[in-house]
Amino acid sequence: MTVVRTPLVVGNWKMNGSFEANRALIEALLIALAQKTAPDVGVCPPFPYLPQVGALLAGTNVRWGAQTVCEHRTGAYTGQVSASMLRDLGCTYAIVGHSERRQFCGETDEQVSLQAVAALDSGLTPIICVGESAEEEAAGKTLAVIDRQLAPVLATLAGVADEGKGVVIAYEPVWAIGTGKTPTPEGVQAVHAHIRERLMAAGLVQTRILYGGSVKGSNAATLFALPDVDGGLIGGAALDALDFSTICTAAAIRAV
Numbered sequence: 114m115t116v117v118r119t120p121l122v123v124g125n126w127k128m129n130g131s132f133e134a135n136r137a138l139i140e141a142l143l144i145a146l147a148q149k150t151a152p153d154v155g156v157c158p159p160f161p162y163l164p165q166v167g168a169l170l171a172g173t174n175v176r177w178g179a180q181t182v183c184e185h186r187t188g189a190y191t192g193q194v195s196a197s198m199l200r201d202l203g204c205t206y207a208i209v210g211h212s213e214r215r216q217f218c219g220e221t222d223e224q225v226s227l228q229a230v231a232a233l234d235s236g237l238t239p240i241i242c243v244g245e246s247a248e249e250e251a252a253g254k255t256l257a258v259i260d261r262q263l264a265p266v267l268a269t270l271a272g273v274a275d276e277g278k279g280v281v282i283a284y285e286p287v288w289a290i291g292t293g294k295t296p297t298p299e300g301v302q303a304v305h306a307h308i309r310e311r312l313m314a315a316g317l318v319q320t321r322i323l324y325g326g327s328v329k330g331s332n333a334a335t336l337f338a339l340p341d342v343d344g345g346l347i348g349g350a351a352l353d354a355l356d357f358s359t360i361c362t363a364a365a366i367r368a369v
């Protein structure tokens with residue numbers, strides 16, 4: 114069977130936005146994308162803006178999603194949002210295990226794997242983030258960290274029906290997020306190839322692996338040309354319609 118992994122570019126807006134800014138950004142993005150060949154594209158605004166962004170994107174090719182999801186289905190979890198609620202809001206994606214959630218909210222590898230399962234069970238595509246800190250990178254522990262983070266995810270997801278098509282992994286070195294630094298292309302490819310090996314061994318042959326961390330219009334084409342990079346998870350540049358659309362085009366070109 115031939116495996117075709119359609120490139121995917123997702124904007125993680127983090128805690129940014131307002132009704133006015135979101136409208137301007139989405140309108141500019143739709144105009145910019147209309148003139149270009151786009152891959153699969155998604156945006157993940159903060160929870161309160163999902164209805165607004167969903168309404169603005171309805172009927173377009175751009176999907177939307179959340180920046181996290183609760184691992185529990187329902188009940189006494191004050192402040193949490195469940196996967197089925199996100200489905201009610203028309204979400205396609207749910208980012209889970211972003212390094213900022215791991216760092217600021219104490220999310221664990223096991224919790225992240227349960228969030229991914231909760232997302233999948235509600236028909237959402239989880240975008241599962243992994244990546245090493247600067248200290249771990251300096252100590253040569255990158256692959257060990259990735260393996261530790263992936264282990265519970267692979268254990269719970271191995272054998273999912275669609276060979277992992279409805280699952281996305283994002284490799285985001287923590288030290289590359291919002292810093293303007295990126296690993297060398299060889300460094301990115303080496304980590305992605307390692308993740309691919311682990312996914313293949315678990316039968317997740319269709320799973321896409323995104324790179325995230327200081328992706329811009331200027332470096333996207335180089336990163337997306339790497340054989341095991343299937344697109345990007347974009348932070349700062351996703352707040353600029355032109356830059357984000359340039360990144361989307363870079364991924365689309367790779368698809369050809």
Ligand code: 13P
Pocket residue numbers: 125211285289290291292293325326327328346347348349350
């Ligand atoms: P930047 O693109 O701003 O480095 O952020 C990456 C990121 O954290 C996306 O989830």
